[in-house]
Amino acid sequence: MNDRIETLEGRWILQILLCLNAHAHRFSELRAAIPRISANILTDRLRALERTGLIERHPVPPPAPGQIYSLGTAAAELEPILDALARWQAGSTTRRPPRGAGNDHSPTEMEHSR
Structure with missing residues (x-):
């Protein structure tokens, strides 16, 4: 499987x-x-994600020192997928039409044409 x-x-x-x-x-x-x-x-999960470059850890200066985590550059390609998953998780029912060449029909039209 792909790493x-x-x-x-x-x-x-x-x-x-x-x-x-x-x-x-x-x-x-x-x-x-x-x-x-x-x-x-x-x-453990944060360290593993940091090793892959999917997240980055940055120090936070005083007065409240610590670390802050953010998505890393390796996760840039995942952002649209994560955005879609977040909308789905929130229960959004807005749907885009399916992708594909010549697919100008709605799902309902496609079902009736079968």
């Missing part, structure tokens, strides 16, 4: 990426956004 796809297969990976696609987060903010994940697992 790039395997990167996304772990539990909690998608939730982390969806959170970071919305905006950068501190560790504590990620814990609050994904309440069922343990601190150890979150740390």
Whole structure:
């Protein structure tokens, strides 16, 4: 299997990426956004994603020092997919027509033509 796809297969990976696609987060903010994940697992997943370049970790200067996580440059191609997943997760029912050459018919028209 493709290594790039395997990167996304772990539990909690998608939730982390969806959170970071919305905006950068501190560790504590990620814990609050994904309440069922343990601190150890979150740390493990963040390190793994950082190694792949899908996320980046940046130091936050005082007065509240710490680390902030954001999507990395390797995740740029995933942003439209993450945006679509976030809309789907939020329950959006807005649908685009299916892609494809010569596909000028609505799904309803296609069903009736069968």
